[in-house]
Amino acid sequence: MMKIRLVPILLLNALGLTLFFSWYLPENHGFWFTLDAGIFHFFNAALVKSHVFLVLVAITNNRxxxxxxxxxMGSLLSWFWRQETPAGRRRLVIMGVVMLLSAAVINQLGHLIPVAHTSPTLYFTDIHRVSELLHFPTKDASKDSFPGDHGLMLFIFTGFMLRYFGQRAFFIAVLISVICILPRIMIGAHWFTDVYVGSLSTALVGLPWVLLTPLSDGLIKALNRTLPGKNKTSS
Incomplete structure (x- = not known):
């Protein structure tokens, strides 16, 4: 079982807090707002330049x-699942349950951050909205976009991949995260910083206390012991 790795935990927490306060403290969010606005307007202008891009953005933001x-995410997990023994498969499924529980708790803590932030499509005027350009159900706005829930879940998944499956799984998970997060930013439902400041800083503060302490291993072991079913293990 993992021992408490206090130094890495505190370093990751410090990184997360520095990232957050670099956005939170400056007036109008400093250089982050310039970056946010530039990214939003770049993609927003592209919506009316290419119908193919417009349709792609609409589809990739459909529920x-x-x-x-x-x-x-399931495909990556299933690759490891197929290589496991029956006992290992049970433990992997339970790890997935612990990951979801961790994501739910960390997400709720993230929304305790005293930030009221609407999406750029609701902040800026004279812009293009996909829902007005196409008659297609898609999400192009949010009244509470910070931190990004979708991005936070993907970052937590990435952390679990590194902790339990190593660097190769981690890099694949990073690729999945970047690709799956991008549509929310392209359509304007999230600012760039909703994800890469809000979600990432929340993950950096909360997730190390799950993965770099006995907490995640202990939860997996306890659920493995108490949940009904075959192939229980003691480790």
């Missing part, structure tokens, strides 16, 4: 497309 993120 059904969220299943692609789940499918990508």
């Amino acid at each position: 059904i497309f969220d299943g692609v993120s789940l499918l990508a």
